[in-house]
Amino acid sequence: MIDKFLNEEQDPKAVEKVYSRLVDLLTTSEEIIYIAVQKKPLVNLFPDCIAITNKRILFFTPANLGLSIKFVDFVWKDVVDVFTKEEIIGAVFSIKTTGGAEMGVDYLPKVQARKLYQYAQERKEAERELRRQRELEEKRAESGSIQVDHPAQAVFQPLAPVVQQPPVQAPAPAPEEPKKDELTEKLKRLKTLFESGLISQEEYNNKKLELLSDF
Secondary structure (H helix, E strand, C coil), X not given: CCHHHCCCCCCHHHHHHHHHHHHHHCCCCCCEEEEEECCCCCCCCCCCEEEEECCEEEEEEEECCCCEEEEXXXXXXXXXXXXXXXXXXXXXXXXXXXXXCEEEEEEECHHHHHHHHHHHHHHHHHHHHHHHHHHHHHHHHHXXXXXXXXXXHHHHHHHHHHHCCHHHHCCCCCCHHHHHHHHHXXXXXXXXXXXXXXXXXXXXXXXXXXXXXXX
């Protein structure tokens, strides 16, 4: 199972330990893409590891003399940038998150650091595309939603011909019912936009006041 993660001379024991932990951490449809293992120049008994999945990046650090292993993970949408720096001995791979946190591992074999950088950039690009698609869908939803800027115009135009009939002048308040129904419907649809996250609380309050004042 771990053979595909040993292509760049990763330490098999370290990979096996990380893999066994990763399997328990994977969520639905989450897949392991790459595992990199630190290689210190002198003593490398308990190396740090980095694992990349299609949903997040995880940093593993051995603890208790290798008897346990701790990890910190970041989902891709929270990763602002990734960096790699090659040094005389090995390379450093690090990330920066939206919250300003930075995490990295040094003494990585250079080829593994390059692979991490390549896969991380691909995942960041995929996340950007997903975010772009979500924004487009939100804009389409907003453009196709109810126009609440001047709702009174939409109400009075279709009722104008009815007023021209002399016999109907006596029950003039009759149009108020559809007008109230129209207001209720618009308020319901406006609330749906707010609950769906398509407009902010401030936008919801302002548009609601506009509707109530116009009606």
